[in-house]
Amino acid sequence: MITSLSIKNYALIDSLQVQFNQGFSIITGETGAGKSILLGGLSLILGKRADLSSIKDASKKCIIEAVFDVTNYHLKSLFDANDLDYEPQTIVRREILPSGKSRAFINDSPVNLSTLQLLGEQLIDIHSQHETLQLVDDSFQFEIIDALAKNNDLLNNYTSHLKQYKLAQKELDVLLKFKAEAIKEYDYNTFLLKELTEANLVDGELVSLEEEFETLNNIEEIRESLSHSTQLVGEEEIGILSLLTQLKSNFKKISAYANTYQSLFERIDSSFIELDDVFAEMEKLQEQLDADPERLEKVNSKLLLLNNLFKKHLVSSVSELILIRESLSEKVSETENLDDRIQKKEKELKVKNDVLNKLSKELHDNRIKAIPELATQLEDLLKDLGMPNAKFQVSLKFGEAFYSNGKDVLSFLFTANKGGQFNELKKAASGGELSRIMLAIKSILSKYKQLPTIMFDEIDSGVSGEISNKMGQIMLQMSQYMQVFAITHIPQIAAKGHTHFKVFKEDVDNITLTNLKKLNHDERLVEIAQMLGGIEISSSAMAHAKQLLN
Template identity: 45%
Template sequence: MLQSLKVSNYAIIENLEISFSRGFNIITGETGAGKSILIGALGLIMGNRADTKVLFDLEKKCVVEAHFDIKAYHLSSFFEANDLEFDENLIIRREILPNSKSRAFINDSPATLKMLRELCSQLIDMHQQFDTLGLNNPEVQLAMIDAYAKNGDMLEKYTEIFELYNLKKTELNRLIKQKAQAEKDQELLMYHLDEFEKLSLEEGQLSAWEEEMKLLENAETIKSVLSKAAFTINEADPSIISGLEEINYDVSKITSFHSSIEQLGEKYFNLIEELRELASEFENQAEKTDLDPERLGIVQEKLDLAYQLQAKHHLNSEEEMFAKWEEISDKVNGFKKSGSEIKKAEEALGKLHSELDEVAAKLSAKRKKIGPELCKQAEDNLHNLSMENAKFQIEVIDLKDFTETGKNEIKFLFSANLGGRLQEISEVASGGELSRLSLCIKSELAKRVKLPTLIFDEIDSGVSGAISMKMGQMIKKLSGSHQIINITHSPQIASKADRHYRIFKESNQERSYTKMEILEGDEKTTEIAKMLSGDPPSEAAMENARVLMAG
């Protein structure tokens, strides 16, 4: 239940605080006094957007604060889900700052507008003057049927499957497109993969081939140089070894005269042996270095292919070549796997389709079953509002494709006159008829939906005084189970209120201000009399007001 509303610095409201009671609350006042402004302020609490145009004083922030008693409405799960502190005395606050920024708070914790809308949707239903046009909206019509049928849990289940179904459908379409693109690219990919596999590159092999290529290209020179070196050391006439041995022989003659020479002679002898080993290694390397045109061709072909692949794919290293090879291989393998992935995705989608179809069928069955009951109740209410010949019918149309709410489309059909053909309400219902029909439907919905507070903004628009009286009686009855806040110009409806508020405007030399007061006793009678005849009210109007309030 909405306990109070505080508004400061909003439009022509400087400061305003209202305490609401249980039952039937009426707000009256002259046109332009600020009734619609009050509804706008309450809309901020419900999550509507706003800007600095609403500021009374552009240098100060606007604050709208609402207090609710929620102990009877089992909302703790909402607070847990949004990591908010739960309190049975709920406070929702909106602040609009001069810099155009907006802030929202739930029990003093920062909140989003989405959170406000979700929470207030369980606390308040607001019917504004032009909300009757919502009856022409098929989405609103369907929402009414589902609310009356208590389809909330089933719709939640349907929505969960529907979202998963769409995700899987998107995934399947992606796989199909990917396969189609792969088929286009397959021939080229296979050609590139064949080139890499033909190359048979292994780690470190590119540099090994390049090294081998240098040896093969210079084999003749290498063999010639090494053979000449070995021959010069060992076999030439005179050879280097023979010259060194002669020196060694001469040195050996003087070792007996000089002890240090003996050590030098050993080093010299070792040097000759190392030179012989070096000559032997030169000779071995020369023998191993053979001219091999066939191998040269093979290595040349490998390197040419490697360099071509590097140029073709813009690769700068062996590591990049391996990465590209793996990438192409993965794409080819992915093409091979795509058929099985598509099959799995189709099977999963088919299963979800069956589940979705099953829930949609149950929703459709409940809508078709409950529709006539709602029509009967609404018609009875219309008859009580002096529309004895009114007919109301709900047409539930089956659709081929899934929508966000199932496989149905809803049409509200209406006829106000005896023998009249049922047509869509947008084509036949007048403003007053729409107001009455809207009240009749909402009265029935309110019996099934646990909404603490219903707000009606001029729901009596377009109806006569006699009908307003009956509408007032219907709203009064509804206030037995719901808190009603009703903004009205109708004295007949106002006379049924448990608490009457008058909203008015005061002005000084600088500007106008919206004020609000609670009327009691004779004040209430006088206000209703003014609504009947004008200000000041006539004695006949005062008597009429007393009769209305007593009725």
Template identity: 40%
Template structure:
């Protein structure tokens, strides 16, 4: 419930600081006095787009702040989920707009994204303006009304989950068919590519091994000559390093008994000798192994040419990438070989999911038919007292193809006359009749969703007298059901039934025009309603009539 509204520097409003009360409240005032400005300010708290032009001329910033009592509406989970301090009796929404166009949103002094403010704002306040009557033309609005009043949220969620899975499988199936068709066209070429890669006997590291061996064979004479020279230096018969080192080691050990240090030196030479002997043996063996083999070199170069050709052909740089392409080709060809089976499995899954969607859509249809009957009955209960005694209101639900909202095509049918057949409501209902229908729907919706605050912006357009009074009775009843109803009206019959009465006034000052909102006391209400009855010149009869409407002596 809206407890308090504070507005500063917003269009024509210098400062507005006012309390609101539970139940049914009315706001009156001359056309152009600023009622729409106040609604515009409140709409900013519901997440509507801000504009720096809304700031009062000459000011740097405007502020709109509202305090709500949420103690009867169960909003705690929202605050816990979004890590915002929760005070059930005083929740504060604030919006600040700077002259540079930037806007900030706060919930209980915590900065929040505008999307989050919009999310909670839509659950706190519903502003019903005249243009919302046009919603009756939209099938999705009519369907939404049925689902809200039928409390079908759980059935809708189950259906939409199944429908989403069905559409995802349908998309995958279409892609699979496309892939199969494309693969079939390219099958022969893919098999040729796979054979070419397979025949190359590719392995990780093969390219590096072949390149090294090719390099060795290409320089075999140079390598053999150098190895031979190194072998001769190490293993020469007379002055070879290995034999000299061995002799040196023995000489040192021969004096170890008179020169102990020679033992240690000899041991160190022993280690060097062993390592050098091993190197010499390896060089000697390599000298024997290295031979120029033109046939082997030719074979290796042919293998390398194949690898280079494949890398160029497939636009890659390594054998690893070629192996990856080879594996992908195997998978694609395996998929082609098994495509009939895969296609059959996916089609079977799609049919199963389709049947599940139809089953859940049927459950939803039954729930909607049941809700439609309730709405039809309640609409007659509401509309007959509001001056449509012969009203016929029917909800036609026809089957349609499965869609995100089910398999039901909904249309509200209406006739204000006994012997006139029902037709689509937007084609036959007058503006005043549509206003009464929308009020009736809002009354039912508000009861179903427990919306804290509903604001009606001149919903009484096109009606007067007793009809207006009956509309006021409905709004009054809504306001007595743990919710707050505020209506902007020009009709005294509606204004008189408000628990609280506010007036919007416009004043011209030396600095410009300003708009104000104030709560009227009993005497002021009498005068205001009398003026609504008779105009600027208030007669005694109008005063008495106003007192009668207010049940004031």
């Protein structure tokens, strides 16, 4: 419920602050006093687009702020979903800057208009005689039936399972699409995988293969070079090792005479050891060296194969080919396992489908039971509202598809006249009749679910005194369950409110301003008497006003 409203620098309002109570509040005022301005300011809080022309003083910003008690509205999940701080006393503020820029805040957190509208829908329902499109909307008609059928928990359960079902269906569609595409590539991927598998790829083998190829391909030159080298080093009389032995012997004789000679001796000895090791290695290589034309052919073939694979797959290393092989293996494996995965997903979908069908049937059965009660309540209320022949024909057909609220297809038909043909609401009812139907429906809904604050904007226009009296009584009954406002010109309705506000204009310093005042008992008596008989209050009007208030 709205507990307070503050409007600054908006249209004809300079500064207005008002506190609201629970129950049934009346707002009256002469035509043109500014009731529409009040509604316009309130609509900005609910997310309506701002208009720069609505700023009273173009040099200052316009600020509209409202405080709502949301304790009983179960809105914490909405706050959490929109990353807002949840407060039982929620403050909504809208600012229009002189530049034309608009800003909105919920509990001091900046929000965009869509978030403001989302919250606004849960806080206030402004209803005028011309705003009855909601009545012909399927989702609203289901909301009415489900409220009487007490389907709330069942609907939440259905919605949760429907979400899971749609996700599973989406996953199955992806698998089927992937299979259709994978089948086209399967044979080619299998061929590529076989080719790479048969290549017996070993990470790092390219370097060793190239070295082996060069060795085998130049074996005679290598053999000749090794033979000559071993002769140079190992020949008995003039070989390098023989000469180093003599050199080492010469320096060994004088090494004891000075450190310099000792150092040279050690270096020569070290060179001898290193060269002797080199000589042994050369002999070993010479012994191992053996021409192998068959091996040379194999190495050459492997290198040619690798180079061809490099070109085909646009890579330059064996490690990259191995990665491609692993990727192809996964793709081929996925394709081969797709049927199993699809079968499992189809079974999962079948289970979810069965659960949804069961829940849909429960929703359907509950609705079927609730429809007669809904029709009876509506028709009884409409009799009191001057529509004695109003009849509803509500039928449900259990359909094939899963909708957001079950599988039902709803037909909500109406006739206002005895023996009249049933038709859709928008075709069968006039604007005034639709307005009274909406009042009856909101009255019924208020008994079964927590509704937002409702503001009836002159929905009593054009109705007789007795019918307006019934309308006021219905609004008063609704206020037992929710906060109700009525903007009205009819004294019978105005007298039924728990609190009464008057919108009026006044001239201050040659400027016309709109203001809102809460009336006390005596002021209220005068206001209702003026509504009955005009500005000049007669004794009969005053007596009638007292009678209405009592």
